[in-house]
Amino acid sequence: MGNASFLWNAMTKSITDDYVLVEKFCLANYKFTDGDVIVFRSPNNHKEKHIKRIIAMPGDWIKVPHSYDMLKIPEGHCWVEGDNSASSLDSRSFGPVPLGLVQGRVTHIVWPPQRVGQVRRSIPEGRFSL
């Protein structure tokens, strides 16, 4: 879903990127939860937008991968990670993302036709989120 890694898989079947539907009604009340896939402006480069999955919301404690630390997500921020951990530039690199940077939520894949369907909320296995 926007990760470079996903493109590698797609390229074995076709050359096209996936196209997804991004809804912005969620921005009115900022109703996000863990597991949503969101579009947000990069904290390090305001001209870029990224698509990642929310792993933890403000106030949650999260286990930082490849470390023994637990990190508390600050107020007004969220922790995002790509589904393909091996090839994803996400909160493990640039830290929690301010919720004000979120531009919308991905609800459906609309192209290519064989992959049309709803994008489901899900927490990857093995991630603590207290």
Add this chain to the structure above:
Amino acid sequence: MGNASFLWNAMTKSITGGLIALTISDRYASIVSVHGLSMYPTFNSSTNTFLGSLSDDYVLVEKFCLANYKFTDGDVIVFRSPNNHKEKHIKRIIAMPGDWIKVPHSYDMLKIPEGHCWVEGDNSASSLDSRSFGPVPLGLVQGRVTHIVWPPQRVGQVRRSIPEGRFSL
């Protein structure tokens, strides 16, 4: 019959007008009121505290700057708070990405990270700004303040200026 078509016309015109106003407010410019004293004396310099919120300044916020992110030091900007995405703040940009800034009340120099800016209120004594919550990601900026539009005796342009004594290399 005449009444129904009159009502229909009035309704479609007001819906059209509403949509146009909403689009302009969302994309081009809007007018917001300024609360608090963190930008004194630039905003809210009225000393009449009896009237309270009736004397808040109203300012024009333009959003054309967001297309290319053309900000510079000294601009007054509106941004979503990094700690509370539901709040918007108005502060002045003191430093842009890559600048070195002297942290007040400290001997540190801090380099502003890529994609962030350092903001401070003009009234340092009473301002919650980057000295508390650190550099602000530029993606949180919602617009730039160009003019004060109310009250009438304070109508005028909001000028870009760097406060004295602030290093910005």
